[in-house]
Amino acid sequence: METTTIISIIVALGLGFIAGLFISKILQNKKGSTIIKTAKRTAANRVKAAHKEAESIKKDKILQAKERFIELKAEHEKVVLAREKKIVDVEKRIREKESQLASELDKNRRLNKEIISKQKDYDYKLEFLEKKQVEVDKVHKRQIEQLEVISGISAEDAKADLVKSLKDEAKSDAMSYVQDILEEAKLTAEQEARKIILNTIQRVGVEQSIENCVSVFNLESDDVKGRIIGREGRNIRAIEAATGVEIIVDDTPEAIILSCFDPVRREVARLSMHNLVTDGRIHPARIEEVVKKTEKQIQQEIVEVGKRTVIDLGIHGLHPELIKTVGRMKFRSSYGQNLLQHSREVANLCALMATELGLNPKIAKRAGLLHDIGKVPDTETELPHALLGMQWAEKYGEKQDVCNAIGAHHDEIEMKSLYAPIVQVCDAISGARPGARRQVLDSYIQRLKDLEDLAFGFSGVQKAYAIQAGRELRVLVESTKVSDDKAAELSFGISQKIQNDMTYPGQVKVTVIRETRAVNVAK
CATH class of the missing domain: 1.20.5 (Single alpha-helices involved in coiled-coils or other helix-helix interfaces)
Incomplete structure (x- = not known):
């Protein structure tokens, strides 16, 4: 400032x-x-x-x-x-x-x-x-x-004897406890399970027919046989070359036998023969024309069969390729049982059993119908049919429960839903009944022999017999080596060994028989 x-x-x-x-x-x-x-x-x-x-x-x-x-x-x-x-x-x-x-x-x-x-x-x-x-x-x-001086044994020996005694006693008590638990479970769970299964089986009754590798084509007269054979057999050779079916013309009156393991090719040959005989013109060029036309008809029939099947079962939204696969099952067999009839029966059984258990019957029926689609592949594959069918179901948009039930019905993969054991049980019901399927004689005999040899692997077994078509194994034991308590333990051990080491349809009942004989001679 x-x-x-x-x-x-x-x-x-x-x-x-x-x-x-x-x-x-x-x-x-x-x-x-x-x-x-x-x-x-x-x-x-x-x-x-x-x-x-x-x-x-x-x-x-x-x-x-x-x-x-x-x-x-x-x-x-x-x-x-x-x-x-x-x-x-x-x-x-x-x-x-x-x-x-x-x-x-x-x-x-x-x-x-x-x-x-x-x-x-x-x-x-x-x-x-x-x-x-x-x-x-x-x-x-x-x-x-x-x-030790008083008893005459060392402390270690006394301890070992005590441990052994306690171990034997505990093992006997454990076996007794296991048997009691198993019996109690059988009185409750097995009774209810049998009721559900029996009710389901009673509500589904179908006729069983065994598929063969041959078909019989009936003729109006034996004169037609010569026209079918043709000059120097050219007609019959042309039919066999076009269809891949062996034609057997023998002394059977008014009949020709068509032999082939493939039902589709056998059906093509049968329909072609019917058309040729009805038309009357039988020569190599006409044979090739009729066979090609018949093959197209068979493919259309496959689609129609698939559609009728899913409509009859009330299944909706199935992919067209899966419908075609279902139709092809009509011309396939499994151990002599028609695959389509088997799948339809399994589908109905699954739906009924799912209803009894409070599950969705539509999902169960879908899984039951598709469980064996892996048995009709377009090309040969080494993949098991259950896994192949699961891959197809996943590819064509099926739900996870259905895919898992298809893949797990032979225990190739882990079961992740309740529908998988239902499909497995219903498959066994349909296929394991007497007359539903037939096995090769050699494999059947070998399975019975394997059952008996398995029983001889246990100590004290004197004799073993597989009876009831391999559904029961009777074991005779030596009374001096096997006590009554050991007999129950032996029966349990043999059943577990069979369950873990062998493959078999249905169930195998193991019966252990112990007999005590007192023999004296009067002179």
């Missing part, structure tokens, strides 16, 4: 100086004394006014500076007082903390003294107990030595 006052004074002096120059210039030019005098008076007045204004500004600035100084001094004093108050508070807290630490230090010192005292007592007691333990061990050792 003083700087502003000085500047104002300088400006006033400058103005006066400029006015003086102006006046002197006027005097030099001699333009009139009146103007000069007036200018001088004006300049003097302005200088006086400037001095007065400068003094007034100076006084104001000095007053403002004093007031500002007083304000700054008051603020500084407030800050100093606040800092002094904080210092006093900090010193007070420090004194309190020092007092608290001192009391805790005294307390810790007392606790340390008590701990040291207790540690000394503990060491003394521990030393005393160790001495007593040594004395007890010596007394125990002397007692064991005395017992």
Whole structure:
């Protein structure tokens, strides 16, 4: 502010100086004394006014500076007082903390003294107990030595005998407990399971027909046989080449036998023969034409059969390729059982059993119909039919429950839903019934022999017979080597061995027979 006052004074002096120059210039030019005098008076007045204004500004600035100084001094004093108050508070807290630490230090010192005292007592007691333990061990050792002298056996032998006795007793008790549990489970679970299965089977009754590898084509008269054979057998050779079916013309009156393991090719040959005989024109060119036309008809029939099947079963939304696969099952057989009839029966059984168990019958029926689609592949594959069918079902958008039931019905994969065991059980019901399927004689005899050999692998077995078409195994044991308790254990062990090591349809009942004979001779 003083700087502003000085500047104002300088400006006033400058103005006066400029006015003086102006006046002197006027005097030099001699333009009139009146103007000069007036200018001088004006300049003097302005200088006086400037001095007065400068003094007034100076006084104001000095007053403002004093007031500002007083304000700054008051603020500084407030800050100093606040800092002094904080210092006093900090010193007070420090004194309190020092007092608290001192009391805790005294307390810790007392606790340390008590701990040291207790540690000394503990060491003394521990030393005393160790001495007593040594004395007890010596007394125990002397007692064991005395017992060994009295009994005549060592402690290790006595311990081994005791362990063996306890082990045999525990094993016998465990077998008894297992048998009780199994019997109790059979009285409840097996009764209910049989009820469900029997109700399901009773509600589905179908006729069983065994598929053969031959078909009989009936003729109106034996004269037609010569036309079918043709000159030097050219017609019959053309039919066999076009269809891949062996044609047997023998002395059977009014009949020709068509032999082929493939039912589709056998059906093509049968329909072709029917068309040729009806038309009357039988020669190689006509034969090839009729066979090609018949093959197209068979493919259309496959699709129609698939559609009729899914409509009859009430299955909706099935992919067209799966429908075609279902139709092809009509011309396939499994162990002599028609595959389509088997799949339809399994589908109905699954639906009924799922209803009994409170599950969705539509999903069960779908899985039952599709469970064997892997048996009708377009090309040969080494993949098991259950896994192949599961891949097809996944490819054509079937649900996970259906796919898992298809893949797991022969235990190739883990069962992840309740529909999988239902399909497995219904498949066994349909296929394992007497007359439903037939096995090759050699494999059947070998399976019975394997059952008997498995029983001879157990100790004490004297004789073993597989009866009831391999569904029961009767085992005769030596009474001197196998007790009554051991007989039950042996029956359980043989059944588990069969379950783990052999593949068989249905169930195998194991019966162990123990006979005691007392023989004397009267002379």
